[in-house]
Amino acid sequence: MTDGNVGTLGAGLSRREALKLSLAAGVSFTLLGASAKIVQAAGEQILKIAHPTFSQDWSPLRGGGPPFRWNSLWWASPMYFDGDGKINPYVFTSWETTDNKVWTFKLDPKATFSDGSKITSADVQASWNVAAMPNTKNQRADQVLSKVAGFADLTGGTAKELSGVAVPDEGTVVVTLSDVDPIFFMRLANHIVPIAKASQVRGEDGEEVADWYMPANDTVYSGPFKLVEIDLDAGTLAFEPNENFFGPKPKLARIELSSIEDNVTATSLLNSGEYNAHTELITSTIIKDLGADFSSGPTIPTSQHFWFNTARAPMDDPKVRQALIMAVDREGLIKASYPDGPHKKTDQVLNSVPGADGSGFEPFPYDPEAAKKLLSESSYGGPERLPKLLFVGVSGPAIEAAAQYIAEQWRQNLGITAVDMKPQQDAYAGPDQNAVQIFRDDVGTRVPDAVSYLAGSIASTSSNAQNKMGGYKNDKVDSLLTEAASKAADDPQRVALAQEAQKAFREDWAFIPWYAQTMSRWAVAEVKGIDKNLDWQVVAPWEISIG
Structure with a gap:
């Protein structure tokens, strides 16, 4: 990000206090070290998101909560639905079954993490296993995996693996269900259980590794963007393009997310142009305040x-x-x-x-x-x-x-x-x-x-x-x-x-x-390509642009 006009807000302030002061001053900001600095970016494609809570847990495996709205920015899923409800391949390129009980999925051979390493069937298996562990507390893992053989044992604490998931080779996942399910493939087309690297997400005890998704841990990401900055106390995150993403090249140069709890303040900042998107702004006067385009959608x-x-x-x-x-x-x-x-x-x-x-x-x-x-x-x-x-x-x-x-x-x-x-x-x-x-x-x-x-x-x-x-x-x-x-x-x-x-x-x-x-866009008219699907996920985050 280009540092234009920079000023220090004072080392004596807490980060959250500095955040509120910078918002009141009507300027954009980046938090660096113990002090907050005001930064004005010049001419870059930067999506600035107002987030309604100071979320303290950004693990993509929680399956819900405000952070879940942005899983698709930095994590890939097996498949996804577009805004019209049509299923699209992603990490999985094909799926088939003969009896609606045993399903075979093939991975895209070009699928890679942000470090260039290949996404394999073992990564899919590990992501599913850890998401279903009781201590992971994924709010909706059952909507994806409940019919997979062994799910009840894993969630019940008597097993640490989904017995119904087999990986015969690095490009194939075979799933056996506990009962027939003609629409099982549809259940995978979301970001409730996104795909992470097995060696990073799951420890030797089978549990989710604490803070594994933080950039300080050299985490690799599977989605179009990667997390480059996070300050939980200040409520700020920043994402930049994943140069090894296997899909289309992202159009944005950067995404900056800041926690702004008050709806009135958020509306004012969106109207002023300081921010151009919101996680989930729900008011009865939203169209009058921000225009019909802000809330348009399927x-x-x-x-x-x-x-x-x-x-x-x-x-x-x-x-x-x-x-x-x-x-x-x-x-x-x-x-x-x-x-x-x-x-x-x-x-x-x-x-x-x-x-x-x-x-x-x-x-x-x-x-x-x-x-x-x-x-x-x-x-x-x-x-x-x-x-x-x-x-x-x-x-x-x-x-x-x-x-x-x-x-x-x-x-x-x-x-x-x-x-x-x-x-x-x-x-x-x-x-x-x-x-x-x-x-x-x-x-x-x-x-x-x-x-x-x-x-x-x-x-x-x-x-x-x-x-x-x-x-x-x-x-x-x-x-x-x-x-x-x-x-x-x-x-x-x-x-x-x-x-x-x-x-x-x-x-x-x-x-x-x-x-x-x-399903509102929750973005001003200048933001393009931010359409969301039936699962509250940005359909094609690589297509987001401004202007």
């Missing part, structure tokens, strides 16, 4: 809803649930939370997967009079005897606006006034979850498949059903989804059975539908 198979804990009073009474849903004007709900977009109102769980359109799902009606009658017919007889209704997951302006709108609709149409809202879901995990009646949360899928979408949201085995909906279980839903999962990816019955499962779920009146997710 609708992805993820949706946000208000889920009812069906085991918790008064949600254990179906008539109460129905009354609460029918008392909410959902056209007004989306206008209250995202009046200008980018997200769109949805009526059902499914969206942006085969079968979402024309599914025959009948939207919940808005009928205040019928809702009032149902509440009076319920075991509670009316609003006076209802316990206080507690929302959790009400974090951020748009979510707060939506929850308050729902509460006001209940007050106006049903006479309900005892409502409370809390931001954190984690505080109500385990036994405390039974104190909550309504969880705001997203559901979705990492693959364009209706069965996977519903299996992760309304099946009794899903975390959503178990932890948000109070152990929700509908045998018909489970049966239909189990049958659907056995069908080939291109079998029309796979979609038809999933649609029937969603209709069966509807009759339980267990959620207030809210919106289908638009």
Whole structure:
């Protein structure tokens, strides 16, 4: 990076204090040593990202959290989905199976790490093994590897290898599943478990090596960029092109990421041109503040809803649930939370997967009079005897606006006034979850498949059903989804059975539908090629350019 006008902010400041001071001064910066210096770059293609948290763990194997959004910058995956949901080869160039249980994958012979060494099947195997280790705490490794033979043993602590992964040669990975899965290849097309060098990522004990990804450890990287600077206290990272990347040559000269926790500050810095991208800026006025282009993008198979804990009073009474849903004007709900977009109102769980359109799902009606009658017919007889209704997951302006709108609709149409809202879901995990009646949360899928979408949201085995909906279980839903999962990816019955499962779920009146997710660019108009896919990953980071 070119050092133009440089000034010292003072050695007596902490790095985080220096960061905040530099932001307030409206200048760009680089942190060097114990002091912070202001640096203005001249004429370089530099992507400057505002990151919403002081993330302390940037391991690409965590499978979630804000750092996960940028995995594709510096790590390669087996395959990836583009913005249209089409699968593309990456480290893996081909995949085949004869029985949907044993899968053979071939590696690109040109695939290399940043030091020029070859990416081999042993590196893939090690990356998968360490990602599945319990101590690695990968949030979503099960979405990729749960059907691989030996996964339960490894995650359960009785094994240190996935018995179903074989590497007959350095360019071939053979995977044996514990059960047939016609769409297993799709599950690998993401950056939940990116590919790292075996000798660096995994220790002799089988565990993930601490801080192995730090540049100070001479780490080699598999993606188009490599990490060259990181200061966790200051909340800054910098990436530069990987000169040995086996794909297209990156167009950017550098990527600089800085932690900026306040949305108002981040919006101001984006408007001023100090920054040109954000990790995940979610406000109800985002389009008015930053323009439609900032939030434009495809609708992805993820949706946000208000889920009812069906085991918790008064949600254990179906008539109460129905009354609460029918008392909410959902056209007004989306206008209250995202009046200008980018997200769109949805009526059902499914969206942006085969079968979402024309599914025959009948939207919940808005009928205040019928809702009032149902509440009076319920075991509670009316609003006076209802316990206080507690929302959790009400974090951020748009979510707060939506929850308050729902509460006001209940007050106006049903006479309900005892409502409370809390931001954190984690505080109500385990036994405390039974104190909550309504969880705001997203559901979705990492693959364009209706069965996977519903299996992760309304099946009794899903975390959503178990932890948000109070152990929700509908045998018909489970049966239909189990049958659907056995069908080939291109079998029309796979979609038809999933649609029937969603209709069966509807009759339980267990959620207030809210919106289908638009995958925002989170970048100003001058930034090109930063489109993201259904897994929140930049599709082709080598194509990002400015101007």
